[in-house]
Amino acid sequence: MSAPVPAPYAPLVRIARWGGEMQLVASADAETGALLAAEYPIAFVTIDADEDDEAPMLLLESILATDETYARVSAEDLKLSTWTLGSGDRATLEALARKYRRNPKKLAQLYHRVAANNIRYAQGGVIGYGIWPIVSRSNHSCDPNARLGATPKQPLAELLLATRPIRSGDAICWNYLGDESFLALDWFARNQQLLKDFQFLCRCPRCEAERPARIAALPKREIAALFAGTGA
Numbered sequence: 001m002s003a004p005v006p007a008p009y010a011p012l013v014r015i016a017r018w019g020g021e022m023q024l025v026a027s028a029d030a031e032t033g034a035l036l037a038a039e040y041p042i043a044f045v046t047i048d049a050d051e052d053d054e055a056p057m058l059l060l061e062s063i064l065a066t067d068e069t070y071a072r073v074s075a076e077d078l079k080l081s082t083w084t085l086g087s088g089d090r091a092t093l094e095a096l097a098r099k100y101r102r103n104p105k106k107l108a109q110l111y112h113r114v115a116a117n118n119i120r121y122a123q124g125g126v127i128g129y130g131i132w133p134i135v136s137r138s139n140h141s142c143d144p145n146a147r148l149g150a151t152p153k154q155p156l157a158e159l160l161l162a163t164r165p166i167r168s169g170d171a172i173c174w175n176y177l178g179d180e181s182f183l184a185l186d187w188f189a190r191n192q193q194l195l196k197d198f199q200f201l202c203r204c205p206r207c208e209a210e211r212p213a214r215i216a217a218l219p220k221r222e223i224a225a226l227f228a229g230t231g232a
């Protein structure tokens with residue numbers, strides 16, 4: 001039922017150890033506008049406009065529904081960061097483990113990977129979420145050197161395009177919020193949004209430079225409380 005995924009085209013990037021983790025880095029110098037990579041998703045689910053919040057779980061279920069897709073996603077060395085689960089998420093994961101006869105612990109781990117790596121896609125009226133293993137190895141930055149693009153000629157392909165000259169060996173990063181106006185926000189507003197949508201505080205060079213000194217000393221938990229309005 002699921003067709004083989006065309007091989008990615010990645011002429012200017014490779015995955016390498018960078019800053020303590022495996023990241024997408026430039027394998028050659030690239031000019032502004034250069035196509036760094038074009039990749040098809042190894043898993044994808046279309047969603048309705050009001051389903052963004054449930055997208056990772058809907059994507060997980062679509063992965064479970066086909067043995068081939070499950071094997072394909074499980075075989076990838078996707079980033080693993082522990083996602084905060086709500087009580088509803090736990091119940092859904094347990095129900096999915098029973099329905100698809102998967103080990104609940106392994107399934108929860110797969111969910112964390114799906115939640116940490118899924119990317120939103122919107123092109124030609126198609127809105128969905130998927131896993132693009134190469135593209136998902138690039139980090140967010142509030143001063144990005146690349147952006148994602150889509151083209152009607154290659155439905156579901158994510159294109160990674162340089163937005164300024166990139167030197168060989170530089171880490172590739174893009175604005176996870178997609179929207180240019182996000183980059184005009186101040187440190188607090190940007191990180192409030194990133195924490196809400198992606199559960200991380202940004203450590204890009206711009207955020208390191210703009211982060212207020214009083215916040216820099218706080219542990220992550222207290223910073224999260226601060227953003228939620230429950231901190232000191």
Ligand SMILES: [Zn+2]
Pocket residue numbers: 141142143202203204205206207
């Ligand atoms: Zn940042």
